[in-house]
Amino acid sequence: MTATTGTAVRQRPPRATGAVPLTQARLLRIELRRNAMPLILPLIAALFWFDSYRPSTATPPLYVVRTFWNMGQGHTIVDFGPFVAGVAAWMGSRDSRRGMGDLVTATARPRWAAQLATWAATAIWAVAAYLVFVGVMFAVYAHQSVQGQPPWWWVAVGATAVTAFSAAGFAVGACWPSRFAAPVAAFGGFLAMMLSSQTGFTSTSGWALILPTNSNGNFQPDSGMLYPWLPDLPIARIMLLGGLAVAALGLLGLLPGAGGPRLRQAAAVVTLAGVVAAGTAVAFARTARLGPHGIAIPALHDAANDRPISYTPVCGHAAGLPVCLNPAYRSYLPGVTAALAPVAGEVAGLPGAPVRAMQIGAVYDPGEGGAGQAMTMSGDPPVLRMPLGALGLAGAFGWTGGQVADQYRLLFVHAFTGAGNGPGTAAQRAVQAALLQDTGVPIATQPKVLSSVGLPSWARVTGGPQPGPEPATGPVYAAARRFAALPRATQHGWLTAHLGALRSGHISLGQLP
Amino acid sequence: MNVELTELTRKFGRVRAVAGVNLEAGPGVFGLLGPNGAGKTSLLRMMATALPPTSGTMRLLGRDPGAYGPRREIRRRLGYLPQTLGYYPGFTVAEFVEYFALLKDMPPRQVPRAVAAAIEQVGLGDRARAKLRTLSGGMLRRAGIAQAIVNEPELLLLDEPTAGLDPEQRVAFRALLRDFGQRATVIVSTHLVEDVGAACAEVALMDGGRIVFHGTPAELIARGEGSGAAGDAPLERGYSAALAAARSVAAA
Numbered sequence: 026m027t028a029t030t031g032t033a034v035r036q037r038p039p040r041a042t043g044a045v046p047l048t049q050a051r052l053l054r055i056e057l058r059r060n061a062m063p064l065i066l067p068l069i070a071a072l073f074w075f076d077s078y079r080p081s082t083a084t085p086p087l088y089v090v091r092t093f094w095n096m097g098q099g100h101t102i103v104d105f106g107p108f109v110a111g112v113a114a115w116m117g118s119r120d121s122r123r124g125m126g127d128l129v130t131a132t133a134r135p136r137w138a139a140q141l142a143t144w145a146a147t148a149i150w151a152v153a154a155y156l157v158f159v160g161v162m163f164a165v166y167a168h169q170s171v172q173g174q175p176p177w178w179w180v181a182v183g184a185t186a187v188t189a190f191s192a193a194g195f196a197v198g199a200c201w202p203s204r205f206a207a208p209v210a211a212f213g214g215f216l217a218m219m220l221s222s223q224t225g226f227t228s229t230s231g232w233a234l235i236l237p238t239n240s241n242g243n244f245q246p247d248s249g250m251l252y253p254w255l256p257d258l259p260i261a262r263i264m265l266l267g268g269l270a271v272a273a274l275g276l277l278g279l280l281p282g283a284g285g286p287r288l289r290q291a292a293a294v295v296t297l298a299g300v301v302a303a304g305t306a307v308a309f310a311r312t313a314r315l316g317p318h319g320i321a322i323p324a325l326h327d328a329a330n331d332r333p334i335s336y337t338p339v340c341g342h343a344a345g346l347p348v349c350l351n352p353a354y355r356s357y358l359p360g361v362t363a364a365l366a367p368v369a370g371e372v373a374g375l376p377g378a379p380v381r382a383m384q385i386g387a388v389y390d391p392g393e394g395g396a397g398q399a400m401t402m403s404g405d406p407p408v409l410r411m412p413l414g415a416l417g418l419a420g421a422f423g424w425t426g427g428q429v430a431d432q433y434r435l436l437f438v439h440a441f442t443g444a445g446n447g448p449g450t451a452a453q454r455a456v457q458a459a460l461l462q463d464t465g466v467p468i469a470t471q472p473k474v475l476s477s478v479g480l481p482s483w484a485r486v487t488g489g490p491q492p493g494p495e496p497a498t499g500p501v502y503a504a505a506r507r508f509a510a511l512p513r514a515t516q517h518g519w520l521t522a523h524l525g526a527l528r529s530g531h532i533s534l535g536q537l538p
Numbered sequence: 539m540n541v542e543l544t545e546l547t548r549k550f551g552r553v554r555a556v557a558g559v560n561l562e563a564g565p566g567v568f569g570l571l572g573p574n575g576a577g578k579t580s581l582l583r584m585m586a587t588a589l590p591p592t593s594g595t596m597r598l599l600g601r602d603p604g605a606y607g608p609r610r611e612i613r614r615r616l617g618y619l620p621q622t623l624g625y626y627p628g629f630t631v632a633e634f635v636e637y638f639a640l641l642k643d644m645p646p647r648q649v650p651r652a653v654a655a656a657i658e659q660v661g662l663g664d665r666a667r668a669k670l671r672t673l674s675g676g677m678l679r680r681a682g683i684a685q686a687i688v689n690e691p692e693l694l695l696l697d698e699p700t701a702g703l704d705p706e707q708r709v710a711f712r713a714l715l716r717d718f719g720q721r722a723t724v725i726v727s728t729h730l731v732e733d734v735g736a737a738c739a740e741v742a743l744m745d746g747g748r749i750v751f752h753g754t755p756a757e758l759i760a761r762g763e764g765s766g767a768a769g770d771a772p773l774e775r776g777y778s779a780a781l782a783a784a785r786s787v788a789a790a
Binding site: 047048051052055058059119120123124125126127128129130131132133134139284285286 | 583586587588589606607610611613614616618620622623624625626627628629633636637638640641642643646647649685
């Protein structure tokens with residue numbers, strides 16, 4: 026049957042193209058006002074406080090140490106990511122959950138554009154909260170006189186990660202509009218972070234360096250003080266996370282009803298660009314190598330970042346020995362001079378004794394945070410070079426000032442005997458033990474000092490394998506006790522005569538007095 | 539013609555919800571009557587471009603909604619109130635209407651005035667800042683009508699628009715329909731035959747996915763006269779008589 030009624034179609038003027046950004050801005054304003062993300066922010070703030078901020082306050086007041094846990098190991102991302110993904114999924118599934126499907130489908134604006142406004146509002150809230158939380162944390166650090174430069178590149182990685190979580194979560198919600206989308210996305214985000222952490226902790230090279238919670242060899246203790254923060258790996262991670270975000274958002278434009286053919290073509294290009302960016306980032310990570318000051322990626326590396334940061338050192342005296350440190354370590358200067366003073370006094374006047382001590386940049390092993398590193402002595406006149414960034418600091422890992430002082434004395438004496446970056450000869454170890462006793466570290470306690478976490482691996486060789494130190498027995502310690510029992514003038518006389526031979530390894534244990 | 543449907547069919551699996559409907563409509567208020575499951579909502583969803591037809595052709599506002607560009611133009615000129623109105627509980631009435639004005643691609647500078655006018659037209663001016671979750675069912679329905687008319691549509695599709703409205707609101711709403719009918723094609727799907735009698739110049743009766751009657755309300759009333767069909771009002775008797783006649787023909 027046919028039904029008919031009369032007449033004509035009215036004409037409307039075409040729409041001005043300049044109105045599109047304004048329309049999108051107004052949609053965004055409404056979405057920002059009515060977004061669900063602010064509701065979850067108090068929970069994230071509490072988590073951030075307990076998981077990212079509080080643990081950092083127990084660490085030394087250096088940005089690189091304070092932020093190792095929350096930025097280097099990515100705990101801020103772990104705190105934000107799952108919740109952001111969940112809320113984004115909730116927002117992405119909103120239209121279907123609310124039975125708005127027909128109503129929004131029957132509107133002129135491409136579905137993709139409207140969804141992007143909803144996502145953008147969600148992401149803006151999340152990223153803004155991330156930046157505010159981190160900003161407040163850094164402001165507190167600054168108030169606490171935390172030294173060095175903040176790791177801005179790593180902050181950018183975190184912000185991009187939050188964006189990526191919001192995009193991925195939103196895509197999950199839009200593609201699977203169920204009330205379970207939010208918890209599934211949140212759990213998925215949590216699982217991804219856990220896998221990232223587990224893989225990251227055991228991977229010191231290769232593609233796994235791209236994982237956002239992998240801090241292996243890329244969060245170096247001298248960063249931001251002696252050398253700039255290397256941006257190579259952060260740039261690669263931003264490429265990966267940004268690429269994933271773009272791909273997830275592009276995917277929404279490929280869904281049925283997202284828009285017209287041109288828009289779908291654009292969405293395909295956007296998706297492809299995101300995938301290519303993420304893939305390129307992974308490829309970059311595979312070419313990464315550990316340089317002296319962090320992970321360098323040849324394709325992204327700028328040699329200018331290898332130049333040390335110029336600074337005016339702060340200096341003190343250890344028993345007449347000038348000791349100069351980077352100003353970021355100003356608060357540690359009294360402790361360092363106090364630790365070095367007994368050794369400096371003990372070796373003063375001997376040939377080969379250092380004329381000053383200075384801080385140098387550390388060269389790291391590709392482990393998390395780098396392994397311990399020895400002090401060295403070189404130059405003419407000799408200078409004691411201290412890679413302070415790789416040594417223990419009072420307050421770090423629960424170390425007391427006394428424990429750190431013992432480590433510094435051990436490393437100073439070790440450098441003085443010429444043992445280098447190894448355990449040294451038996452004679453060198455015996456003289457080292459004797460001098461240490463003379464400087465206030467009794468022989469009986471030395472195996473414990475040698476087994477301290479944070480010392481170079483050679484210390485473990487002499488001190489015994491973990492767990493627990495061996496007793497101070499055996500021929501080396503017997504010789505050390507004999508040498509230590511000599512009058513100071515006799516010791517000095519022997520060292521004046523034989524130090525060169527001792528350092529070159531030509532003195533045997535039996536030749537010690 | 540604003541609406542031209544030819545052999546329009548929509549199947550859901552094996553069920554033919556709409557079975558070869560032919561319909562032409564220009565400006566005016568057009569009533570769509572029929573029992574539950576007659577296919578009214580499916581027909582309206584297809585005309586709203588929310589549901590693609592299985593077969594047949596459709597031209598709306600002189601354009602083919604099968605192609606993306608024309609479909610977008612149609613949607614700019616379309617107002618649609620679905621039978622079940624979903625809503626965002628946290629939005630205010632004004633935000634809800636503004637949101638859809640923007641989604642309908644209205645020129646943004648015209649939006650604030652259009653939103654205020656639409657809200658006033660449905661009598662929610664004093665609740666413009668109220669969140670949707672705080673509104674009664676009737677008020678929500680009116681908010682839904684406001685979003686449908688905010689863009690001054692040339693084709694207005696209303697599925698059960700008076701459900702939940704009190705008598706005073708229904709009277710006002712019929713006046714609004716008549717006003718819109720002066721300049722647009724308004725298609726109203728309803729169970730309430732008095733709405734049709736009061737506001738519609740033409741009426742179509744659907745049953746089993748087909749249009750089984752098309753005419754004026756007076757012609758529908760005439761169908762009922764002397765037929766002995768059930769109903770309390772003349773239009774109801776006409777409705778019952780037309781339906782019974784169509785079913786007896788189908789059975790034969």
